[in-house]
Amino acid sequence: MPKVSVTYFNVKGLGEGIRMLLAYGGQEFEDVRVDKEQWPDLKPKTPFGQLPLLEIDGKQYAQCIAICRYLGRKYGLAGTTLEEDLLIDQNMDFFNDIRMKAVAANYEPDEKVKAAKLEDLKKNHFPFLFSKLDEIIKENNGFLAAGRLTWADFMFAGVYDALKMFTHIPDLDEKYPSFSKLRDTVRSLPKVKEFCESAPKTDF
Template identity: 55%
Template structure:
């Protein structure tokens, strides 16, 4: 078994999906949780000056979705055909489109403009994405694609808190309940449930 070190901040953010996938795969790994005061020292030593980062037998790799996709392939969570993989990718990319639109507003420094942009997006932008994703998940029996567990489900389970932070709709779980189905499906896996309980 390779030596694996996974580095991210001490939060779920964009690292949790990878931690969950490593746990699902039964991979022993060093869960290195970076503090913000030590980050400036590590930053220039990472591939792209950002986290998360995974080291496999000493070689570094970055980009959260690239890592998640790799782990999905490794642990048999990509389907059986290239078209299966394409379906997962397209649906995860739709989720990421939503998160990126929210993140652009979240990073706005002018608070008045930020409030205006969010009001517009909550009314005219976010619901379209959320309704489509909710429909996709319902169609796939509580999964993001293929009607079964894939690496894309781990992305939703790990990043849902980040989604809610950048898409600030307090009734998101009530209006779009399918997201919780994905989260429940992932966290009901015995190894994931044990991991989650150990981090409380």
């Protein structure tokens, strides 16, 4: 079995989907969690100056969606046709677009501008985007695409708690129960559940 490690910060975020996919696939891996003091020294040693980072037998790989897609193919969680792969990618990209809108607003340094951006998102954008995402999940038997479990669900489940924080919508679970249900479906898979119960407890 190859020597595998995942390097990310001590949060779920963009690293959690990778961790859960490896657990699902039965791959033993070193779960390396970086703190703020370590990051400046590590950053220039990564392929693109960012995390998460997957390392397999000493070779580094970056970009969380690309890594999750690779692991999905490896563990039978990809599409069975090119068109099914296209739909998985399409819905994952749509979800990631939503996430990035929330993240961009949160990292606005001017507090007044930040508040205005978040208010605009909550009033004029999130209602449509989240309704469409809810519709997609319901149409796919509770999953993000293909009507069954795919690698995209692991990515979704990994970042969902962070998404809730970034959107500043405290009742997101109540408005769209399909979201938290999908997260919980992934986290309740036997090997994934075992990993989650033994991993450090973080809020997002």
